[in-house]
Amino acid sequence: MKRLFLDIFTWWNSATIGTRVHTYFSGEFVGEDEFGNRYYRSKGGKVDPTLGFQRRWVIFKGEAEATKIPSGWHGWMHHKDVPAPSEVSYKPREWEKPFQPNLTGTAGAYRPKGSIVHQDPHRPQATGDYDAWSPGQ
Template sequence: MKNLLLQIFTWWNGQTIGTRFFTWRSGKKIGEDEFGNVYYEGPETSFGVPRRWVIFNGPAEASAIPPGWHGWMHHRTNVAPSQENYQPREWEKAHKPNLTGTSGAYRPKGSLAGAGERPRVTGDYDAWTPGS
């Protein structure tokens, strides 16, 4: 029941009522990825390409779409990873979600959000002062 209320009153949790209705009415399930996201295809858009969408398993986060499905979603390929034996190339890195805003976010050395103190300024820098 809680999940249904979240879907009714928020757009970032799973699917909205409009998406649920559109999926029920004209969506064809194409496949599912390892994260539980479900991919659909529907009627053609005004550009003549089929409409494609994803219903996320959890919060709607575009970075949660793996590379193989990303290519299919953006019409770079017409063959979905579920319809072929998709294997990532050796140079493709494993998918990592966007951690911005979380405790796992990248904080480089010297960042105000990072731990520790900034290093002292070395002699190759002169601060500007008015009138100099």
């Protein structure tokens, strides 16, 4: 029951009912990545006449987070690479980093020293190379 409720009323948990219906009738499964995200395209590779290219989409496993798409699939999603990683033996290059979640807005977000939300909110001492402006000068 909870899954049905989330599918109807939320877009950030996997996919909505509308996306699932569209995928069932108009989608063709292309592949799945190491995170369990499933990738689709228009049935038969049909080109959308209004866009001028093939529609491609992803149904995320769990929370919809765009940074969860690996680099190989990202290239396919954005029409940069012709074949999908599932259609060729895709191997990430040595400089491609593994997924790291975007922690902005969470407790794990980066907070520089001196920030009011840092564990030690005291600002470091000024080095003397800065003269504060005052209206009387």
